[in-house]
Amino acid sequence: MTKKLVVGISGNLTRPSKTKAFINHIAGEVAGRIGATPAVFDIEDLGSSFPPARRLCDLDPAARTIVEQMVNADVLVAGSPTFKGSYTGLFKHLFDLLDPSSLRGKPVVLAATGGGERHSLIVEHQLRPLFGFFEALTIPSAIYASDKDFADGVLVSEAIYARAHQAVAEVVNVVGATRSVGLAA
Template sequence: MTRPRLVGLSANVQRPSKTRALVDAVLGEASAQADLDVRILDFVDAGPGLGAAWTRDQLPPAARSVLDAIEAADGLVVGSPVYKGAYTGLFKHLFDLVDPGALAGKPVAIVATGGGARHALVVEHAFRPLFGFFGALQIPTAVYASDADFHAGLLTEAGVQARAAEAGAQLAALLVHRNATAPLTLAAAE
C-alpha cells in the first residue's frame, strides 16, 4: 500500500511567511499522526509565470509542477494570506486553472493568515465555497491566525496551535481511512 500524498500549498510570495508557518503546523501534525508522503509548496516555487498564464497550457514548467502536485495529491492543506477580505487573487487564479474534477472527494484543510481578527471568517466565507465548487471533502476544522498569534515568524498562540493540531489530526485520519478502504488496483494485487 502506498503512502497517501499530502500536499501543502502556501500562497505566500516571500519566505519566511506566517502563512507557510501555519500550513507547516497542520502538515506537521498530520504527518505525526500518520505515515504520509508530505510535500509543501509556496507560490514562490511557481515563479512569476503563474500570474502571466491565462490557460493551463501557458504555464511555465515551475508553475505547471505546482498545479500537477495539487491535482495528484490525495489530500491538501491550503493557505493564503488575506487581502481585502479574501484569499489572494493569485491563489484564486491558480485554482481557476485546476481541473474541475481533480479535487472531488479529496480531503482539504483550510488555513489563512491576516493582520487581525476581523478577517477570521474568511475561511468560511471565501475558502469553503471555492472548495465546495470542486467537491472537495473539507475537514471541519479550519484555522485562521492573525499577526498577534506569531512571534518572530513562529506560531505561538496556544489556541491557534491547538486548532492547527486538530486540523492536522482530522486530515490524517481521513487520509488513512481513505487509503485503507481504497480498492486494490490490478497492479497492486499482482
C-alpha cells in the same frame, strides 16, 4: 506501495511568510500522522510562467509539477494571508487554472492568516466556498491565525496549536493513520 503525499499551498508572495510556516506546520503534522511525505509550496514557487498563464499548459514544467502534486495529493492543506477580506488574487488564479473536477473528494484542510480577528471568517466565507465549487472534502475545523498568534514569524499561540491539532485529527479520521504519533503542541 506508493507513499502518501500531503501538499500544502500558501497564497503568500513574500518570504519569509508566516502563512507558509503555518501551512508547513499543519502539513507536517498531517504527514507525520498518516505516514506521508509533506511538500509545501507558495505562489512564488510557481515562477514567472504562472501569473500570465491562462491554462495549465501555459505553465513551465516546474510549475506544472507543483500543480500535479496538488491535484494528486492524498491531502491538501490550503491557506492564504487575508488581503482585502479574502484570499490573495494569485491564490485564486491558481485554482482558476484547475479543472472543476480535479479536487473532487480530496480532503482539504483550510487555513488563513491575517492582521487581526476581524478577518477570521475568511476560512468560512471565502475558502470553504472556493473548495466547495471543486467538490473537495473540506475538513470541518478550519484554522485562522492572526498576527498576535506569532512571535518573530513563529506560531506561539496554544489556542491555534489546539485548533490545528483538531483539524489534523479530523483529516486523519478521513484518510487513516498509519502509525500512532501524538502531536506536539
